[in-house]
Amino acid sequence: MRWVCETYSTKPIVASQYDNMKIQRVAMSMIIVFLTFYLLHLGQTLLLPLVIAGAIAYLISILAHTITKLAYKGFSVPKPLAMFFAIAIILLSLSYLIQLITVNIQSVIKVAPDYQQNLEALFFKAYSVFREGEVPNIREFLKQLDIGAYLQSFGATVRALLSSMGVITIYLIFLLLEQRTFGDKIKAIIRDPKRQEDTFVLIDKMRSDIRSYVGIKVLTSAATGLISYMVLKLVGVDFASFWAVLIFLLNFIPTIGSIIATLFPSLITLIQFPTLGPFVVTISVLTAVQFCIGSLLEPRLMGNRLNLSPIVILLSLGLWGSVWGIPGMFLCVPITVIIMIICSYFPATRPLAILLSGNGKVVSGLKKDLTST
Numbered sequence: 001m002r003w004v005c006e007t008y009s010t011k012p013i014v015a016s017q018y019d020n021m022k023i024q025r026v027a028m029s030m031i032i033v034f035l036t037f038y039l040l041h042l043g044q045t046l047l048l049p050l051v052i053a054g055a056i057a058y059l060i061s062i063l064a065h066t067i068t069k070l071a072y073k074g075f076s077v078p079k080p081l082a083m084f085f086a087i088a089i090i091l092l093s094l095s096y097l098i099q100l101i102t103v104n105i106q107s108v109i110k111v112a113p114d115y116q117q118n119l120e121a122l123f124f125k126a127y128s129v130f131r132e133g134e135v136p137n138i139r140e141f142l143k144q145l146d147i148g149a150y151l152q153s154f155g156a157t158v159r160a161l162l163s164s165m166g167v168i169t170i171y172l173i174f175l176l177l178e179q180r181t182f183g184d185k186i187k188a189i190i191r192d193p194k195r196q197e198d199t200f201v202l203i204d205k206m207r208s209d210i211r212s213y214v215g216i217k218v219l220t221s222a223a224t225g226l227i228s229y230m231v232l233k234l235v236g237v238d239f240a241s242f243w244a245v246l247i248f249l250l251n252f253i254p255t256i257g258s259i260i261a262t263l264f265p266s267l268i269t270l271i272q273f274p275t276l277g278p279f280v281v282t283i284s285v286l287t288a289v290q291f292c293i294g295s296l297l298e299p300r301l302m303g304n305r306l307n308l309s310p311i312v313i314l315l316s317l318g319l320w321g322s323v324w325g326i327p328g329m330f331l332c333v334p335i336t337v338i339i340m341i342i343c344s345y346f347p348a349t350r351p352l353a354i355l356l357s358g359n360g361k362v363v364s365g366l367k368k369d370l371t372s373t
Contacts, residue, residue: 041323048324049164053171055331056094060086060176062211087176097245098162104242111238118271198345206341210334216301221251224293228265231285235278237269247286251294253329254313258294262286308336309358 040047064086067077077085183200190196225248232240243265250261266283273279316336320328336356344353354360 037323044324048327049167050171053168053175056172057175060090062214100245104239108239115271202345206338209337220293220298221248224251224289227289228286232265235282254317258290262290307357312356
């Protein structure tokens with residue numbers, strides 16, 4: 001009887017210890033996540049150029065892979081030559097974009113005082129229509145809404161990024177050289193053949209999903225930028241090529257990027273022209289273009305490849321934007337996709353992958369993933 005009582009009395013103690021262990025694990029996990037993001041923010045001067053170099057290296061890899069797939073009458077481009085072409089195309093494109101942005105920023109800053117005067121006249125005209133007299137705070141508001149100051153701030157951000165180009169280039173060279181030996185290093189670290197196979201399948205899955213996302217996003221953003229350029233050129237907006245490039249880049253930022261890409265050129269037309277006609281045409285056509293390409297065409301092309309919840313995309317946008325600023329906003333979706341795929345591989349983190357997914361369907365086995373794709 002005494003043994004039975006002791007047995008029953010130990011059960012609540014064991015259950016309590018198990019609950020305490022679960023609480024400790026959750027608390028420890030939260031502390032680790034918080035410290036990780038804190039260190040990422042603290043070390044952004046060192047880590048951000050490495051991440052940017054990694055993104056450029058990945059773009060080069062995607063383009064080289066696409067070039068090797070091109071064949072004409074049985075002839076295909078060898079991998080070394082495809083890599084050379086990819087490096088040349090990506091670097092020339094980046095240098096052209098950087099030059100276009102820097103030159104146009106200086107030109108826009110020069111005409112910013114004229115834009116500022118037109119903006120102030122527009123505000124006072126709009127106020128006089130609705131009310132008589134003058135609002136005491138309107139002049140203070142217009143002083144804070146300094147277009148030239150905002151453009152100079154944007155130019156400072158671009159210059160800060162350009163100042164890191166030397167470090168980014170060094171990182172890029174080493175990352176490209178490391179690609180050859182990456183597979184051998186994985187095999188040397190992981191001796192078990194089954195775990196090796198699972199690891200390579202996991203890496204292939206991440207590459208496939210991110211390659212699809214980047215390829216489709218480049219295609220749709222380029223189409224949006226090209227159509228927007230033609231619209232802005234027809235309307236007669238100043239620096240149409242600059243705004244078109246900005247629209248192309250902003251479309252890589254989820255949700256708010258397309259909104260800013262529509263509003264910014266439209267507001268410029270409102271300031272530039274004395275009538276409302278160009279503004280109405282610009283904002284209507286750009287909104288229609290963003291809706292047709294971003295909300296209709298892009299989801300059809302993506303399909304179920306990017307199985308992320310919209311609210312997760314918004315949260316990751318805010319999170320990575322607070323950690324790494326504008327570059328973090330550009331990288332938030334690929335980073336979140338990688339996290340979701342890795343979490344889906346391990347049983348302990350699989351519930352987190354389900355929460356990150358858009359429809360709650362996460363493939364459990366890597367072999368199943370591989371055969372389904």
